[in-house]
Amino acid sequence: MSALGGVQAGSSLPPLTPEILLVFAIVAVALLLFVTAPIPIDVTAIGVMVALVALEPWTRVDPATGVGGFSSSATVTVLAMFVLSEGIRQSGLVNGIGAWIADRFGDSHDKQLLAVLGLAGGTAGFINNTPVVAIMIPMVNAISEKTGVSPSKLLMPVSFMAMLGGMLTLIGTSTNVLASDVSARLLGHPFSMFEFTKLGVVVLLTGGVYLVTVGPYLLPERIGTDDELMDEFGMTEYLTEVVVRGDSPLVGRTVNQGLEPLDIDADIVQLVRDDRTFTGPLGPKELREGDVLVLRTDRESLMTLLDVDGLDLAPDADVAEAQLTTEAETTELETEQSLVEVIVSPEARLVGETLETLNFRDRYDATVLAIRRGGRVIHARMDERRLRAGDTLLVQATEETIRRLGKDRNFVVGGRLTRPDFRTEKIPVAIGIVAVVVALAALEVVPIFVSALGGIVAMVATGCVKPNEMYSSVDWSVIFLLAGLIPLGVAMERTGAAAWLAAVVVASSGGLDPVIVLGLFYLFTAVVTNVVSNNASVVLMVPVAVDTAEAIGADPFSFVLAVTFAASTAMLTPIGYQTNLMVYGPGGYAFTDYFRLGAPLQLLLTVVTTLGIAFFWGV
Structure with missing residues (x-):
């Protein structure tokens, strides 16, 4: 039974102890740092872990519990899924499907939109959605050139569908895996592989219908399809x-x-x-x-x-664009120069650096002519600008350099859908390995983290992933973020901070129907996720949701699902989710474009998800 001990609406709140106040202070500082981002969010998470352990007498987080996030099954599983996704990426499977879509449906706007959204949503349930969107950016550009439809009309819907597709399976996002770990600790009920697939399908179809029917009318055409790069970047x-x-x-x-x-x-x-x-x-x-x-x-x-x-x-x-695209026979180095868009990946190690500190021109043998940040193009003092995730660089470089940038995980090269070095012969092997990993976990033969680790061994042993790629494929910022935040959830439970917040919710609910309270939890979590990390939202909100559900006599697992789904619908801002940042520059979007398209969808999903949970699991 929760520490609330059956608190009902209108009852007095439990006392605010020094332990609770201290945990709230740590949470407040962490949220402030997450929002303002003076330091990377993974560093903030590690700082939270250190603070919790250092203040053990009050936070009740001992050193073993503090570093336990690194050995958590959630952290290990997420790490393994990055490597499995790399195996699929290196095989060129998604690129091949994308090229087929561009060729097959490139002449019909409606068909291309359905195919693109279907690919984004369907694949994101089984591989990390960040590489899915990275692959689809050049695919969308290729389709836009063929049909004359602005990439601005397609890229944000691709990001949204990749988010929603992550809710098809347990391994769709790191948020799902973390929520499963927290649910197992609090309720003894981890998620199975297809625990919420039925609801995930409903949510994905709802989002897809909205984006196909309403989306085109809400999204402006920020980038013209007939613009040359020189005009597009205002050069x-x-x-x-x-x-x-x-x-x-x-x-x-x-x-x-x-x-x-x-x-x-x-x-x-x-x-x-x-x-x-x-x-x-x-x-x-x-x-x-x-x-x-x-x-x-x-x-x-x-x-x-x-x-x-x-x-x-x-x-x-x-100066015309043709002058900056030089012929091989006219150059000293016998190399052809081209103009190309290069997007800074959200997981790039060079985020926060400047072109000057990176010595970009000599290091990459490429010249940056302009930087597009959303709808704003930067020309002046570029060398002094700190690079941000999602920045789009207009680069002049040789074909060899462009190929190198395409292989570099720090960048996504727009307009380049295929690479000659994909291991296409490994496609059946990579698919087979992922299928076995999923099957073993779904049939509960072994826990998901065991099958996922076995998948890493199989990927490397079969040559789908090279040993050096195994380490570079992992987004270590996510791993450290998870490891640092997991102890915070423990502290909220052990000190009674989660129970106190739940008591506030119960006292404020005024006897509302549990379904309405469930919907409010979904909506509040979704809003919070737009300004802080989705993983942080799960760590903070799941313990409160569980205690609230127990206090009002509702099913705690249903409330866990509401928080989990809400944490993967950060659709109001470009900073709410990595894939939103990735399409921010290539789509030329204004900050408010996300709210324009995302707010109605967020409200629609609040209703659909809440009713779906009530229907499938009860409240």
Whole structure:
């Protein structure tokens, strides 16, 4: 029985003990850090764990319990699922399906929308939805080029469907696995593999129908399909050509020697000498009279250069996209240059760095011409801007560099659907391994974390995943986030903080029907998830939901399911879920576009999920 001891609406609240107040203070600080993000959220989670252990006499979290999150079955299972998803990704299965969809349904808007949403929702139930969306961004771009439908009309629905698809199975999201672990600890009832699949199907179909019928009318066309990348990123005013005069002090000096002394925002993108075009790295290149430089700079910096460095505007100073896409035979390095969009992945290690601290141009042999952050395009002082997850970089690079960026888990290359190095021959093996992992867990032959770990061994042994890829495929920020937050849920239970919050809910409910209370829990959790981590929402809300259900005589498991489903529907902001961030830049969305499309869907899902839980499990 809960510590509430059967508190009814209108009853006096249990006393606020120093232990409860301390836990609330830790929660408040953690939430503040989650929202403002002065440090990565996984670091915040580890800080929470340290605080709980250090204050053991009050939090009742001993050192073994504090670090127990690292050995939790939830943490181990999530880690294993990252590697299993990598095996599917490296096989090229989803890319192959995407290419087939682009070719088969690319001429019909309705068919392409249904096919794209079906792929996003269906696959996300069995592999991590982040790589699913990463794969689908270039697929959507390819379809948009064929049909003339703006990618803005497709990318956000893809993100939403990937979220909802994660609710088809236990392994669909890390949130499900964590909620199962908390449910097992509090109720002795972990989730089975297909525990809530029937409701997940209802929710997925509801979201799909809404996005197909209502979505197109609510989403604006932020990016035109006939725009070249130069126009799309507003580069017309920021790229120009200048000629080095014979009396210029730059003659005989390298590019670095000429530009470093000047505190101006300018990059030399190309150097044209006679009939030859040179691209990066241009820093060591010695300048000569008559050299034509293609500059990325603003008007003020350009005037400074013209005044100080003996440069003249070229006779035709308008730079077209074709000029930045160089032919192989005209370049010094026998390499073709292209313009391409590169999205910074939510799990990228370089988030928070700047182009300058990364030494991006030399490190990646690529030039960043602009950064798009949602609907805003940044041209000025780009080297000083800290990169954020979801930023879209307009990059000029060789095909070899673009291929390397495509393999780098820090980036998603837009417009490049296929790669020549996919292990397509491993598709049946990878599918078979995932199927066996799911079957063993579903039939309860072994626990899910055991079958998932066995799946890792099988993926590496069969060559679906290489040993070095096994470690790089894991989003370690999620692992540390889970490990750090699990002890917080324990502290809320042991100190009575969860029971106190539940008493507040019961006292405020005024005798409302349990179904309505269930719906309110869903809605509140969904709103909270939009500003903090979905995993943090589960850790904080499940203990409160369980105690509330017990206090009002409802089924605690139904309340656990409501919180679990709500934590995977962060549809009101781009920061609420990783996949929302991934499509933020490529779709050119405004911050409010998510609320415009997501708020009605959030309310619709509140009703559907609440009634679905009441129908399937009772309240």
